[in-house]
Amino acid sequence: MSDRGRFLPLGAAALALALVPLFGPPSYVMHMAVQILLWSFIYTAWSIMGRFGLVSLGHGAFLGIGMYVPALLWNLYGVTPWLGIPLGVLLAVLSALVIGWPCFRLKVVGHYFALVTLALTEVARLSIIAARDITGGSLGMTPKPVPGGHSWWALQFVDKAYFFWIGLGLWLFGLWAWRAVDRSMRNPALEAIAEDETAAAAIGIGVTRLKLEVTLISAALTALGGAAMGQYLQYLNPETHAGIGISLQIVFAAIAGGMYAMLGPTVGAVLTLVLTEALRIAFGTTLIGAANTIYGVLLILFIIFMPRGIVGLIEERLRARGAKA
Amino acid sequence: MDIFLLEAIVNGILLGGVLALLALGLNLIFGVIDVVWIAYAELVMIGMYAIYWLHVFYGWPLLAACAVAILGVALAGVLVHRLIIAPILDTAPINQLLATGGLLFFLQSLATLLFGTNFRNIGLKLPIIEIGDMFLSYARLMAFVVAVLGAILLWLFLSRTFTGTAIRAIAQDRQIMGLMGVEPKRVYLIVSALGGGLAGLAACLLVLQYDVHPYIGLSFGPITFMICVLGGLGNLLGGFVAAFIMAQIISVGGFFFSIEMSYVLAFVFFIVLMFVKPQGLFSK
Numbered sequence: 001m002s003d004r005g006r007f008l009p010l011g012a013a014a015l016a017l018a019l020v021p022l023f024g025p026p027s028y029v030m031h032m033a034v035q036i037l038l039w040s041f042i043y044t045a046w047s048i049m050g051r052f053g054l055v056s057l058g059h060g061a062f063l064g065i066g067m068y069v070p071a072l073l074w075n076l077y078g079v080t081p082w083l084g085i086p087l088g089v090l091l092a093v094l095s096a097l098v099i100g101w102p103c104f105r106l107k108v109v110g111h112y113f114a115l116v117t118l119a120l121t122e123v124a125r126l127s128i129i130a131a132r133d134i135t136g137g138s139l140g141m142t143p144k145p146v147p148g149g150h151s152w153w154a155l156q157f158v159d160k161a162y163f164f165w166i167g168l169g170l171w172l173f174g175l176w177a178w179r180a181v182d183r184s185m186r187n188p189a190l191e192a193i194a195e196d197e198t199a200a201a202a203i204g205i206g207v208t209r210l211k212l213e214v215t216l217i218s219a220a221l222t223a224l225g226g227a228a229m230g231q232y233l234q235y236l237n238p239e240t241h242a243g244i245g246i247s248l249q250i251v252f253a254a255i256a257g258g259m260y261a262m263l264g265p266t267v268g269a270v271l272t273l274v275l276t277e278a279l280r281i282a283f284g285t286t287l288i289g290a291a292n293t294i295y296g297v298l299l300i301l302f303i304i305f306m307p308r309g310i311v312g313l314i315e316e317r318l319r320a321r322g323a324k325a
Numbered sequence: 326m327d328i329f330l331l332e333a334i335v336n337g338i339l340l341g342g343v344l345a346l347l348a349l350g351l352n353l354i355f356g357v358i359d360v361v362w363i364a365y366a367e368l369v370m371i372g373m374y375a376i377y378w379l380h381v382f383y384g385w386p387l388l389a390a391c392a393v394a395i396l397g398v399a400l401a402g403v404l405v406h407r408l409i410i411a412p413i414l415d416t417a418p419i420n421q422l423l424a425t426g427g428l429l430f431f432l433q434s435l436a437t438l439l440f441g442t443n444f445r446n447i448g449l450k451l452p453i454i455e456i457g458d459m460f461l462s463y464a465r466l467m468a469f470v471v472a473v474l475g476a477i478l479l480w481l482f483l484s485r486t487f488t489g490t491a492i493r494a495i496a497q498d499r500q501i502m503g504l505m506g507v508e509p510k511r512v513y514l515i516v517s518a519l520g521g522g523l524a525g526l527a528a529c530l531l532v533l534q535y536d537v538h539p540y541i542g543l544s545f546g547p548i549t550f551m552i553c554v555l556g557g558l559g560n561l562l563g564g565f566v567a568a569f570i571m572a573q574i575i576s577v578g579g580f581f582f583s584i585e586m587s588y589v590l591a592f593v594f595f596i597v598l599m600f601v602k603p604q605g606l607f608s609k
Contacts, residue, residue: 055419102600111361111422115554116599119592122547126592130585244547248363248426255423290438296431303424304412 014172021161030160032277036269037167038229039253043265044174045221047254048181049214053109053194056215057247058099058117059222061124062092064242066223067230068128068135071143074154076134081155085227092223093216095120100215104208107197118244125243140237143230155231163232170228171266174221178262181217186210252299258309267311330580332459337576338569339461342469343530345568347545348552349476349561350523356496356559357516360410361422364429365524366546368405371432372398372528373537377445387449395525402521403514411513429542436539444536451533468530475526476565479519483561492516496559548575548588551595557605567606571595 021030046059069091070084099120103113129137149158157163181187192200193207201207230236240246249272257268272295279291306313351365362368372394379390409424451463483489491507492515499509535541552571556563571591578587598606 053417053419055423099596106600108599111418112554112558114419114422115361115550116596118547119551119595119599123589123592123596126585126589130583130589244543248423248429251423252427252430290434292430292434293438296427296429296434299427299430300409300424303420303427304409307413307416307420 010175014168018165018168021164027160030164032273034160034163034167034232036273037164037171038225038232039273040266040269041167041170041174042222042225042229043250043254043257043269044171044178044262045218045225046250047259047265048174048178048221049218050251050254050259052190052211052214054211054215055110055114055251056117056218057114057244057251058096058120059219059250060121060242060244060247061095061117062219062222063226063229063246063250064121064124064128064238065092065095066226067236067241070227071141071230071236072134074143075141080153081227081231082153085155085224088227089220089223092219092226095124096216096219097212100212101208104211104215109197118247121243121247125238128238128242135236135238138237138239140235142235145234156234163228166228167232170225174225175262177217177221181214182262186214190214252302254309255307256299256302256309258311258313258315260308261311261315264309264311268309271310328458330577332461333576333580334573335459335461336465337573339465339469340576341569341572342472343527344545344549344552344572345565346472346475346523346527346530347549348556348564348568349479350520350527351549352553352556352559352561352564353479353492353516353523354520355553356561357492358406358410358414358513359418359559360414360425361418361550361558362405362425362520363422363546363550364405364425364432364542365520366542366549367429367432368398368401368521368524369528369531369545370436370537370539370542371401372525373532373541374436374440376529376532377447377537380447381445387447391529394528395522398525398528399518399522402517402519402524405521406513406517410517411510433539433542440539442539444538446536447532449533462534464533468533471526471530475523479523480561488512488515548591551592555595555598555606560605563605570606 020033025033042059042063046056049056066085066088069088070079070081073079073084073087074081099117102108103116108116128135132138135141143154143156146154146156149156151157181190189200189205189210192203192205193210197207226241229241253268253272254265255268256271257266258264259268275295275298276291279294283290302309308316347365347369351362354360354362354365375394375397376387376390379385379393380387385393405425405428409428410421413420413424449464451467454461454463454466483493491502492512494502494505495507495509495512502509531541531545548571552567553564555571556565556567571594574591574594575584575587578590581587582590
């Protein structure tokens with residue numbers, strides 16, 4: 001399949017999507033759409049490294065850093081998010097470097113890698129809680145609103161359409177980054193590393209450097225997604241936006257959708273958000289926790305029966321049909 | 326020396342006992358089955374709720390409630406292995422870790438669904454012991470003693486019984502031991518029950534000191550994983566020693582800074598040490 005043939009429909013779909021807010025859909029629909037776009041971007045960012053066997057539980061840290069740095073700079077010093085967001089991304093990349101470089105040099109892989117990155121996530125969560133004087137601790141914090149609520153300088157908008165377009169842009173950017181990794185020599189090399197690290201090193205692949213590159217890209221995009229999420233929600237909480245819970249949520253959505261396919265994480269985002277909303281409506285607020293119970297069981301079933309996710313399964317079916325024809 | 330600092334150090338030793346017990350169970354499972362149960366602390370939470378309900382709601386004597394909790398969590402351990410781990414035992418180990426992550430979500434939200442988010446405690450007032458000018462909690466002291474006794478019992482079981490020897494043999498070489506007549510599947514089930522039982526025992530000790538709520542697993546789950554990795558995943562003795570080191574950092578760190586900062590210190594210590602000794606503190 002040629003790239004051009006594949007991207008034309010995607011481009012048309014993106015353009016059609018961009019026009020959606022102009023028809024003034026209900027606020028609830030817009031809210032769901034913005035969340036789906038932003039989470040799709042974050043899940044895609046995770047999968048950019050996850051698909052090469054680098055299963056990180058540290059993305060809660062990158063997300064939290066990306067969220068809190070611009071919000072704190074804005075609240076404490078009035079620094080615009082236009083400066084705060086790049087700083088947050090930079091800090092996330094630095095922390096990824098601090099964790100990633102020694103891990104990859106010392107060949108910390110598999111569940112060791114997952115547990116070391118989990119430590120990073122906990123450091124982020126607990127640091128935010130410990131700095132409760134400025135972050136509000138477990139109670140969370142709100143970036144100071146601008147009068148009128150609409151400001152490019154503060155990146156705060158009352159109209160959800162702005163965040164829809166930002167989310168759409170980020171999501172397309174995430175897919176582009178995925179393709180860029182695929183097209184460079186990195187993809188075959190990284191797949192070789194995921195298959196057999198020692199053999200890959202033996203044929204001259206710079207294992208440490210490649211893994212580090214893809215990790216830093218993933219961390220940067222995740223922090224960017226976190227920043228956008230924080231600006232949109234206008235509420236930051238260490239328990240839900242840093243820590244093991246959010247890290248696992250990212251991993252699961254990516255797996256459910258299919259982390260090996262470009263649109264897999266997006267499908268995962270749609271699936272998990274629609275499911276969560278459906279269960280919330282079905283059970284209301286009387287049965288708190290019911291939704292997540294079903295969610296947890298589904299995740300176990302996915303990993304056991306469909307480790308390549310929904311998109312992976314569809315691809316398999318299509319391939320089988322193609323082979324038959 | 327400052328009496329409060331001394332008190333923090335002694336409390337750290339006592340905390341270390343419980344953490345060591347948690348690490349033992351997790352390490353046993355890892356060493357033998359090569360699986361990380363990321364929901365291990367949530368199994369402890371289930372045990373704590375079981376004790377709470379049996380003791381407070383149904384008025385069972387505390388010891389009977391504890392016994393049932395230990396057996397119940399041991400059974401839960403067997404179920405975790407049969408239902409979640411066994412079907413994917415041959416796939417990449419990270420899949421098993423993530424599948425038990427689904428279990429973590431499930432147990433957390435099930436507890437919220439059944440019991441709400443209230444903090445509950447069994448309302449047992451144990452005396453405070455006064456040694457010199459230090460105040461020590463009786464519950465902590467008891468937890469420490471029971472944890473150490475549990476560890477010794479486990480060690481005796483592993484070193485003195487046939488089953489224990491088979492377990493250690495499987496941990497060393499899965500393939501060969503199958504040929505020697507040890508049935509790995511049976512050993513895995515026994516180890517899962519043992520690991521669950523240790524989680525149940527930890528639940529008995531923790532319920533004396535802490536309120537139980539659906540998210541309590543998050544407060545000592547991650548630190549337990551770090552302890553296991555620090556001691557060398559699967560290395561029982563290493564994990565045991567690492568538990569006391571981490572507990573000391575947490576307790577003394579909490580004395581100088583805040584409790585969250587002391588945990589941050591412990592995790593940073595862990596990360597730094599991973600780079601000096603990636604295979605654990607006691608690797609050669």
